[in-house]
Amino acid sequence: MTQLSINTARLISEINTLATFSDAPAPAVTRILYSGQDQAARVWLRQQILDAGLTIREDGLGNLFARWEGSEPGLPAVGTGSHIDAIPHSGKYDGVVGVLGGLEAIRALKEAGIKTKRSLELVMFTAEEPTRFGIGCLGSRAMAGTLKPADLLAMSDPEGNKLDELRQAAGFKKTLSGVQLAQDYYSSFIELHIEQGPRLERDNLQIGIVTSIAAPATLRVILHGDGGHAGATLMPGRKDALVAASEIVQEVERAAHESGSPDSVATVGLLQVHPGAVNSIPSKVTMEIDIRDTRLASRDGMVDRVIEKIEEVCGRRQIGHDVTILNRDNPCQSGEEIIQTAERVTQRLGYSYKKLVSRAYHDTLFMAQICPTAMIFVPSENGYSHRPEEFTADEEIAQGVEVLALTMAECANL
Amino acid sequence: MTQLSINTARLISEINTLATFSDAPAPAVTRILYSGQDQAARVWLRQQILDAGLTIREDGLGNLFARWEGSEPGLPAVGTGSHIDAIPHSGKYDGVVGVLGGLEAIRALKEAGIKTKRSLELVMFTAEEPTRFGIGCLGSRAMAGTLKPADLLAMSDPEGNKLDELRQAAGFKKTLSGVQLAQDYYSSFIELHIEQGPRLERDNLQIGIVTSIAAPATLRVILHGDGGHAGATLMPGRKDALVAASEIVQEVERAAHESGSPDSVATVGLLQVHPGAVNSIPSKVTMEIDIRDTRLASRDGMVDRVIEKIEEVCGRRQIGHDVTILNRDNPCQSGEEIIQTAERVTQRLGYSYKKLVSRAYHDTLFMAQICPTAMIFVPSENGYSHRPEEFTADEEIAQGVEVLALTMAECANL
Numbered sequence: 038m039t040q041l042s043i044n045t046a047r048l049i050s051e052i053n054t055l056a057t058f059s060d061a062p063a064p065a066v067t068r069i070l071y072s073g074q075d076q077a078a079r080v081w082l083r084q085q086i087l088d089a090g091l092t093i094r095e096d097g098l099g100n101l102f103a104r105w106e107g108s109e110p111g112l113p114a115v116g117t118g119s120h121i122d123a124i125p126h127s128g129k130y131d132g133v134v135g136v137l138g139g140l141e142a143i144r145a146l147k148e149a150g151i152k153t154k155r156s157l158e159l160v161m162f163t164a165e166e167p168t169r170f171g172i173g174c175l176g177s178r179a180m181a182g183t184l185k186p187a188d189l190l191a192m193s194d195p196e197g198n199k200l201d202e203l204r205q206a207a208g209f210k211k212t213l214s215g216v217q218l219a220q221d222y223y224s225s226f227i228e229l230h231i232e233q234g235p236r237l238e239r240d241n242l243q244i245g246i247v248t249s250i251a252a253p254a255t256l257r258v259i260l261h262g263d264g265g266h267a268g269a270t271l272m273p274g275r276k277d278a279l280v281a282a283s284e285i286v287q288e289v290e291r292a293a294h295e296s297g298s299p300d301s302v303a304t305v306g307l308l309q310v311h312p313g314a315v316n317s318i319p320s321k322v323t324m325e326i327d328i329r330d331t332r333l334a335s336r337d338g339m340v341d342r343v344i345e346k347i348e349e350v351c352g353r354r355q356i357g358h359d360v361t362i363l364n365r366d367n368p369c370q371s372g373e374e375i376i377q378t379a380e381r382v383t384q385r386l387g388y389s390y391k392k393l394v395s396r397a398y399h400d401t402l403f404m405a406q407i408c409p410t411a412m413i414f415v416p417s418e419n420g421y422s423h424r425p426e427e428f429t430a431d432e433e434i435a436q437g438v439e440v441l442a443l444t445m446a447e448c449a450n451l
Numbered sequence: 452m453t454q455l456s457i458n459t460a461r462l463i464s465e466i467n468t469l470a471t472f473s474d475a476p477a478p479a480v481t482r483i484l485y486s487g488q489d490q491a492a493r494v495w496l497r498q499q500i501l502d503a504g505l506t507i508r509e510d511g512l513g514n515l516f517a518r519w520e521g522s523e524p525g526l527p528a529v530g531t532g533s534h535i536d537a538i539p540h541s542g543k544y545d546g547v548v549g550v551l552g553g554l555e556a557i558r559a560l561k562e563a564g565i566k567t568k569r570s571l572e573l574v575m576f577t578a579e580e581p582t583r584f585g586i587g588c589l590g591s592r593a594m595a596g597t598l599k600p601a602d603l604l605a606m607s608d609p610e611g612n613k614l615d616e617l618r619q620a621a622g623f624k625k626t627l628s629g630v631q632l633a634q635d636y637y638s639s640f641i642e643l644h645i646e647q648g649p650r651l652e653r654d655n656l657q658i659g660i661v662t663s664i665a666a667p668a669t670l671r672v673i674l675h676g677d678g679g680h681a682g683a684t685l686m687p688g689r690k691d692a693l694v695a696a697s698e699i700v701q702e703v704e705r706a707a708h709e710s711g712s713p714d715s716v717a718t719v720g721l722l723q724v725h726p727g728a729v730n731s732i733p734s735k736v737t738m739e740i741d742i743r744d745t746r747l748a749s750r751d752g753m754v755d756r757v758i759e760k761i762e763e764v765c766g767r768r769q770i771g772h773d774v775t776i777l778n779r780d781n782p783c784q785s786g787e788e789i790i791q792t793a794e795r796v797t798q799r800l801g802y803s804y805k806k807l808v809s810r811a812y813h814d815t816l817f818m819a820q821i822c823p824t825a826m827i828f829v830p831s832e833n834g835y836s837h838r839p840e841e842f843t844a845d846e847e848i849a850q851g852v853e854v855l856a857l858t859m860a861e862c863a864n865l
Contacts, residue, residue: 124728131680167729233683253682255729266545266836267718267741268667268811269647272707279719283700290694293686304681305693306729308722314538315581315669315720315739316811317837325729327681397682397730422680423731 041145041442045435048141051085052434055121055137056129065425068123070164070175071099071207078121082136082161089144091159097211098189098204100176101161105143107153107449113224113408115153115449117142117441118160119400120176124168128427134415134434135229136161142229142442153449155224162400169194171257171325172363177400179216181407186213223408225375225448228401229441230412231429235420236393243436244390245414246379250405251300251396252333252368254340256326258285258347261357264312264320279310279319281356288346289326298335300396303328303343325363331394333368340365369402372409375448379411382443388436397422413441455559455856459849462555465499466848469535469551470543479839482537484578484589485513485621492535496550496575503558505573511625512603512618514590515575519557521567521863527638527822529567529863531556531855532574533814534590538582542841548829548848549643550575556643556856567863569638576814583608585671585739586777591814593630595821600627637822639789639862642815643855644826645843649834650807657850658804659828660793664819665714665810666747666782668754670740672699672761675771678726678734693724693733695770702760703740712749714810717742717757739777745808747782754779783816786823789862793825796857802850811836827855 058078061067068074079101086093091103104114119135139159146157163176170192178184190213192200201213232238237245262278286305293303304327311321326343330336344360351358376392383390393414401410415437418428472492475481482488493515500507505517518528533549553573560571577590584606592598604627606614615627646652651659676692700719707717718741725735740757744750758774765772790806797804807828815824829851832842 124726124731126726127731171729173730233680234685251682264540264838265834266647266811267720268665268716268743269836270716270834271648271713271810272704272716277704277718279722280700280704283697286694286697287701290686290691299685302682302684302686304691304730304732306681306724306731306733307727308693308724308733309727310720310722312538312540312837313721313723314837315585315741316587316718317538317541317720318718319720319722320838327729329682396685397680420679420684422683423726423728424678424734 041149041439043141043145043435043438045431048137048434048438049431051137052129052133055133061126065126066123066129067125068121070122070169071203075122076207082121086140089140090147091143095209096216097209097213098176098179098216099163099207099209100180100216103159105147105157107156109154110156112155113221114156114158115445116158116160116223116226117228117445118162119228119230120162120165122164122166124166124423126425127423128425130231130427130429131233131422132165134231134429138229138434138438138441141438142445145442146446151446153446155449157445157449165400167255170200173398174400174403177403180218181403182217183403183406189213218407220407225372226401226404226408226410227375227441227444228399228412229437230399230414231422232414232417233397233422234417237414237416238418238420240391242391243388243433244383244440246376246383246390246392247371247395247412247414248376248392249331249368249370249394250398250402251329251331251394252336252366253327253329253398254336254365255363256343257361257363258324258326259359260322260351262320265318267316267318270318275318276355277318278322278356281350281354282308282322282324284350285347289343292339292342296335296339298330298332300331301335301339302396303339329396331368331396366402369405369410371411375409375411375444378447379413379440379444382447383440386439388440413437455563455853457555457559457849457852459845462551462848462852463845465551466543466547468495469547475540479540480537480543481539482535484536484583485617489536490621496535500554503554504561505557509623510630511623511627512590512593512630513577513621513623514594514630517573519561519571521570523568524570526569527635528570528572529859530572530574530637530640531642531859532576533642533644534576534579536578536580538580538837540839541837542839544645544841544843545647545836546579548645548843552643552848552852552855556852556859559856560860565860567860569863571859571863579814581669584614587812588814588817591817594632595817596631597817597820603627632821634821639786640815640818640822640824641789641855641858642813642826643851644813644828645836646828646831647811647836648831651828651830652832652834654805656805657802657847658797658854660790660804660806661809661826661828662785662790662806663745663808664783664812664816665743665745665808666750666780667741667743667812668750668779669777670757671775671777672738672740673773674736674765676734679732681730681732684732689732690769691732692736692770695764695768696722696736696738698764699738699761703757706753706756710749710753712744712746714745715749715753716810717753743810745782745810780816783819783824785825789823789825789858792861793827793854793858796861797854800853802854827851
């Protein structure tokens, strides 16, 4: 088998440098789409890509494509990539390992003198995290055509800034209609990512090969109660939006515990109280609810149960409510040929591995709509992710890059 | 009886002008201590006071004293006043009616040629609202000596800005040890305020004479759970700080409903979720709880019940918790002589009235620690307060000012 030399020190140094572009003090990382830190990180990333000798293309949303041409550049390419945006107070590996690891994979192939038939392309997807626009995988949804230009034009962040103005102010002025990729753009797409769960570590394994991605749904719920002075307004007749919300938070947890599926998870991650003063009755609460399962029926059962509860609570408490289903995506299955290739490569390299389901969703969920896909996972210490303690050892990352590189190379010669 | 001419048009115009100093779009008013709008409002207010021919003194916290000297200026003065800070998205009358109405009362006495024996003094208290430092009546607590300079030096806002630096940056550089007033500084203190409840309107009355102020307690609760990715972290073993908080919110409501006292109120007005992303398990929740009753025993019973519940929930869910009692004040009784004077004045003017308890607390609660006090209430439409719909009719405000002015004049000749 071809021998690759992964430059672990270079890669880890790049991961550490990228972590310094952050709106939170280290070790926490906060990097929000189109923020100053996001823009500065992109400038730095472009330079690393140019230094590696790849060519860059960016679309109207800021999705970045870095290509190393194959010997038959007219063929659909093999893609890899992930994201560099980071939710508030998270860690430095989520997404970043797939972008800088993908870059290192292509560099390692180049440096080993391996020229593939198909071109290899690294993608840095715009905003996999839902932080700013309330919907995850903004870039990959648009690339797959799940979000159309009209959908993108309608989007605003919570401060009322329009996505269309923000992306242009950030320098991405190409048409939104140019974002969607053709169905034959990639022959396959393989994403490297940290597991964000404890399974590989628990089983003492080096590599995870993802066979499917769980189906997420996101609800935004706005409750409209009645405000007033917390001292002077007696209890009877109060319409406190937060007390109503607290019943819904409880039900979200119960829905997951009682779904009958061990894979069910349901979380209220965002809850904002208006006006938010100690002596003022909450007149409005905005909450966002994340519900997932690897089985569509269990997931949809939880969604229905939570919506029923919202209606019951709000009816009983005379609270107005708006429920928006921000996304309700289908699970995806990995391409059988890519899984087999990755498995063969991993076995040849002598790394321990298992095939598993991804409970977190990724840009690959949407790339699966235009080509066969798979994902390579590396372990997450304690299963931690989306927090500053997120950690994957240098060697584990390098092993993931090696599996990615050789799997891409094999797929690129098919 | 002396005839006073209250200049209603001038007063209402001033109330409307003061409302324009706001960080929220009209009709909402947001005016936070030491913010740009607060500073601008103070500049404008000083000018109105100087135009009225009063002399100004300000202390190290920004409490403002506007004095009209009596014929025996060495005697303890008669005080009136209230606050102009406004919680986020509230209305234009709370506090403001007592400051601009107090100014109008003194102006009306001056213009009627009434010279009292004791000096009359208007106070604009710094930060009656707890918005910035989590404790209400900052200025009056310090004036009464309930908050000592060491307490003030230890205070920071949620962004970590120290009170001591903020007040100096706002131009208030006198010593904090000069804030506390002598026990014989005032002979009496009378505050005009909107009712912030529905009782006067419901009974179709013009004036309320406050006989006591309910006893408030404020708890700050910080819950420390365990964060993580909302998709990848399965339900068993989660330590979700928001689900724990939601149980506490429910208990706060139940404690008030089941206290046995019809005057019990308990509210979670502030609840902040960290990190606050839809796909992240809440690792930390900060909440502030407001609990009040006119009876100390009922109030303390609710506080104890809520604290017990916090301990039970956090023990069961393995959530770390810090509970701070920010304040737990005693109720105050109005001065009998002032009540009788106000009642006599109101009867002579022919206004309908009742004596009542104030369920909201006010700076008067702390002035009561250094002198006899009372409050004059005017009606609040629908009982609304702390919201943009807050409303008291022009004539009702003028009637309150008239009662205040004549009550002050009588007290100032005693």
